[in-house]
Structures are given as structure tokens and as C-alpha cells.
Amino acid sequence: MPAYTWLFEIKDSVQEGDVVVNVPEAFLASTHQKVVASREALQLVAYLQSLKQVKLPGEKSPLFLYKREQPAAAGDGASPVLNGAELYANNCQSCHQPNGEGLKGAFPPLKGSKIVLNDDPELMVDIIMNGYTGRMQEGFGEMPAVGTLNKLTPGEVAAIMNHERSSWGNNSRKVTEEQVKVIMEKVKKQ
Numbered sequence: 246m247p248a249y250t251w252l253f254e255i256k257d258s259v260q261e262g263d264v265v266v267n268v269p270e271a272f273l274a275s276t277h278q279k280v281v282a283s284r285e286a287l288q289l290v291a292y293l294q295s296l297k298q299v300k301l302p303g304e305k306s307p308l309f310l311y312k313r314e315q316p317a318a319a320g321d322g323a324s325p326v327l328n329g330a331e332l333y334a335n336n337c338q339s340c341h342q343p344n345g346e347g348l349k350g351a352f353p354p355l356k357g358s359k360i361v362l363n364d365d366p367e368l369m370v371d372i373i374m375n376g377y378t379g380r381m382q383e384g385f386g387e388m389p390a391v392g393t394l395n396k397l398t399p400g401e402v403a404a405i406m407n408h409e410r411s412s413w414g415n416n417s418r419k420v421t422e423e424q425v426k427v428i429m430e431k432v433k434k435q
């Protein structure tokens with residue numbers, strides 16, 4: 246997400262009614278500076294808060310921020326073991342949910358999905374890397390190009406796919422990193 250700096254003012258002193266945004270000192274030119282939300286920023290937040298929000302299942306709302314975790318370096322020089330469940334949690338679960346059942350009217354289930362269960366993994370890799378709009382007529386939203394945006398490697402994509410292909414009752418053939426790599430090259434948008 247780009248920074249919308251023009252929605253904020255930098256002030257030396259705060260006046261009554263100012264909404265101060267707490268920014269780590271490293272991002273300020275001087276520790277005396279305060280970042281204050283402009284009228285437009287406050288109006289934008291008020292508008293977003295007024296929109297109807299689908300209630301998400303579970304205790305707390307999932308993070309909608311993409312986290313890019315560095316794989317732990319393996320001491321012996323072997324490539325680190327990729328954890329499909331963790332990668333799913335960081336890249337896919339905010340929409341498709343921890344139980345893989347998605348969210349009615351917004352995100353389709355991956356549990357029992359014909360695309361996830363398909364022996365041929367090409368469409369699944371394509372969706373992960375390039376996004377998907379094939380089911381918008383059924384009322385689902387558009388899936389962004391999550392894999393490309395999050396710079397997922399073939400190994401990471403394979404680990405996520407294998408997690409989805411073997412969870413929630415899904416039982417589909419595993420894919421290899423090599424297989425995914427070839428398909429990623431093929432479906433890559435220039």
C-alpha cells in the first residue's frame with residue numbers, strides 16, 4: 246500500500262481537537278514533530294467506518310496486512326523447511342479463513358474446491374500468482390495477485406498448495422517445487 250502523506254500534516258505543536266498519529270521517531274525529522282490527521286483523513290475514516298462490514302467468524306479479526314516472513318536460516322546450509330500451514334496463515338487465511346471454508350458472499354471455500362482438488366495444478370498456480378475473477382458473477386470478490394504481490398517463491402507456493410490440497414478433508418496429489426516453477430514461468434504476466 247502506498248503512503249498517503251498528503252492526508253496528514255506535520256506540526257510542531259498540537260492544537261485542541263487535533264488527532265495525533267503516533268509514528269515511530271525514526272520516521273520523523275525531529276522528535277518535536279507531530280503527525281496530525283487532516284480533515285480529509287478523518288472524513289475518509291468516518292466514511293469507511295460507516296460501511297457495512299461483514300462479521301467475520303472467530304474471536305478476533307484476522308490481519309489484512311501481508312506479512313513477509315524471512316525463512317529461518319538453516320545452519321547446515323540446507324534449504325529451510327517451508328511450513329505450508331504457516332505460509333497459508335500469512336498469505337491466504339485472512340480471506341479463505343483458517344478452516345478453508347471462505348466467507349459466504351466474499352471469499353469462496355478452498356475445502357472441496359474443484360480447482361484445489363484438480364490433479365492438474367496449473368489453474369491453481371495461475372490463480373495464486375495472477376489473481377482470479379472467474380467467480381465474480383456468483384457474488385465473490387476479486388482475488389488479487391497474492392503470490393506475485395507477496396513475492397512468493399516456487400517452493401513457498403508448492404508448500405501452500407500442498408497444505409490446501411491435504412487439509413480440511415481435501416485429499417489431492419501433492420505438487421513439487423519443480424512442477425510449480427515450470428508453471429510459474431508459463432503463466433507469468435510480462
Ligand code: HEC
Pocket residue numbers: 333336337338339340341351352353354355358359360361369372373377378379380381382385386387388389391392405406409
Ligand atoms: C484478499 C483476499 C484473498 C486472499 C488473500 C487470497 N484469496 Fe484466493 N480468492 C479470493 C477471492 C475473492 C476468490 C474468488 C475470485 C472470483 O470471484 O473469481 C478466490 C479464489 C481462489 C481460488 C479458486 C477457488 C475455487 O474453487 O473457485 C483458489 C484456489 C484460491 N483463491 C487460492 C488462494 C491461495 C492459495 C491464497 C494464498 C496464497 C489465496 N487464495 C489468497 C480472495 C483471496
